[in-house]
Amino acid sequence: MxxxxxxxxxxxxxxxxxxxxxxxxxxxxxxxxxxxxxxxxxxTPAAFMEAIRGYDEKVLAYAESPGLTVLQDAIINYFKPFGVNVDRSEVLVTSGGSEALSMVFTSILNEGDTVMIPEPYYTNYRTFIAASGGEVTPITADPDKGYMFADEALLEASYRPTCKAIAVVNPGNPTGTILSTEDMEVICRFAKKHDLWVIADEVYREFAYDGRKMVSFGQLEEYADRVIIIDSISKRFSACGARIGFIIAKNKELNAALMKIAQGRLCCPTLEMLGAAALYQLPSDxxxxxxxxxxxxxxxxxxxxxxxxxxxxxxxxxxxxxxxxxxxxxxxxxxxxxxxxxxxxxxxxxxxxxxxxxxxxxxxxxxxxxxxxxxxxxxxxxxxxxxxxxxxxxxx
Ligand SMILES: Cc1ncc(COP(=O)(O)O)c(C=O)c1O
Structure with missing residues (x-):
């Protein structure tokens, strides 16, 4: 064997x-x-456990593949103050940001395709990409420049014809680098020129320091058809063990592809989705x-x-x-x-x-x-x- x-x-x-x-x-x-x-x-906020304790159905049933609507709606409301408008068909609940990444790479990569990623990068990307037959094409970021990689010349020099997507974590893991709106524009313009997907992993969205205000890739409407937002409650609400994440994407073809995988894996855990929905109802302060x-x-x-x-x-x-x-x-x-x-x-x-x-x-x-x-x-x-x-x- x-x-x-x-x-x-x-x-x-x-x-x-x-x-x-x-x-x-x-x-x-x-x-x-x-x-x-x-x-x-x-x-983890008490609201999570309380929501789960409050569950009083007689059967712990499967949920729908895209996720519980109460959670999808809570996510939609969470995004509104960022100026990101999404509807339910654009929110797919996943078992953590990890499953979100796996589903996305399975949906977009063929054998031999590569994904551009600034290095050093969140190491597990390598695993998710390899599982889909792909490889990482690194964009080597300079520590002396704060690991900044949103530079047209650097992106062009790193590009290979095998590249299918560019994936960025913002704020960055492991570097903590934060992209400005201009940086995001540089990345999206580059992606458009080479017809790449933009995988925007924003699981640390709330954690920007020194008074910096976070911008989401979802706010760049001009590029909405190629932007795929990866998100998760793990870090945001200190709920890593809940294994709840989600994908926000506006591209209908991609969403149909993702749904095939989502239906194949049936659904996310029902109780944890209920807990997650309660977390999104916490006051923003x-x-x-x-x-x-x-x-x-x-x-x-x-x-x-x-x-x-x-x-x-x-x-x-x-x-x-x-x-x-x-x-x-x-x-x-x-x-x-x-x-x-x-x-x-x-x-x-x-x-x-x-x-x-x-x-x-x-x-x-x-x-x-x-x-x-x-x-x-x-x-x-x-x-x-x-x-x-x-x-x-x-x-x-
Ligand atoms: C950048 C990034 N994306 C995704 C994940 C996956 O998180 P989870 O599967 O817990 O949602 C992590 C976890 O550390 C991460 O750092």
Missing amino acids: RLSERVNKMEFSPIRKFNPIAGAAKASGVRVYHLNIGQPDIE YFNAIRTEYENRRNVLFEGLSAIPGVKVNKPGGAFYMMVTLPVENAEDFLMFLLEDFRDNGETMMYAPAEGFYATPGLGKNEVRLAYVLNAKDLRRSTEILAKALEAYKNR
């Missing part, structure tokens, strides 16, 4: 593949600070306190890292990740040291090594992604551990 070539080409996720090693450390009584994954410690909290965490982590000799860090404008260059040759090897050997008062920390966030061979070996999803005290402690571990690693 043989596996598919597609799956053989895939890699394990650098965000999760070290979890068994961290698990062994934890089983031996070590506390591990998890900065490797975007799992916030912010409480819910986000203000959360945003302030993340902005503070960003500042704490940035200050802590900047004080460590040899560490190079970019201050992100949004989302809740930071790309960091460490004074080591191989960030995976140093992570193994953290998890297996290094202990400070019975504690250690964990990050995601960033090599898997690049498609270009050789890049990212000494870089890591940190998620500032823990409270300020834990973040301070994590940077303290990192500083001590770097010293111990150097002196091994």
Whole structure:
């Protein structure tokens, strides 16, 4: 028996593949600070659990494939203040942003097609694209320019005739880069010139700092037929385990293609959709306190890292990740040291090594992604551990 070539080409996720090693450390009584994954410690709003507790049907039935209408309508209302008008036929509820991405790549890619993505990128894109027979065409973004990639010359230089789409995460994971309306125009104009889909992953839409106001790709009406918005409640409402996301697209042909896949997988979990609908009814000031909290965490982590000799860090404008260059040759090897050997008062920390966030061979070996999803005290402690571990690693 043989596996598919597609799956053989895939890699394990650098965000999760070290979890068994961290698990062994934890089983031996070590506390591990998890900065490797975007799992916030912010409480999921009570409205989610209350909506689920309030369910009193006798049968937990399948829902319709596009999602519960109460959730679709809540999403439609959420978008109105952004100036994005959508109707139900343009909202497809999915099992997380992850399923949304899988469905989109299955719908648009043929074997050998490629998707342009600024690197470093959210590593799981590679898996979703490979599962559809495609590959990443990287747009290598310069850390010294804040990882900005919305530059016509850079986009043109990265373009290959195999490209079918350009995918951008805004605000960025892992870079935290935020696009302005002008940047978005540059990307869309380029996409139009080469007839590419624009996959706009906006799962971090609420997390823009320093007073910046977020613009959605959905606001660029001129490009509405090629823009595909990926969204999710995971980060927005700290509800990662609910597995509810959605796709907003105006292109009817694409929506029909997506519906074939959606009908094939029947529907999303009914109870979680009810919970999600309740979340979208929270007052919009819910986000203000959360945003302030993340902005503070960003500042704490940035200050802590900047004080460590040899560490190079970019201050992100949004989302809740930071790309960091460490004074080591191989960030995976140093992570193994953290998890297996290094202990400070019975504690250690964990990050995601960033090599898997690049498609270009050789890049990212000494870089890591940190998620500032823990409270300020834990973040301070994590940077303290990192500083001590770097010293111990150097002196091994
Ligand atoms: C940029 C981006 N897109 C999509 C996802 C998928 O999120 P979920 O499947 O939890 O909705 C994530 C999760 O970290 C992400 O960072």
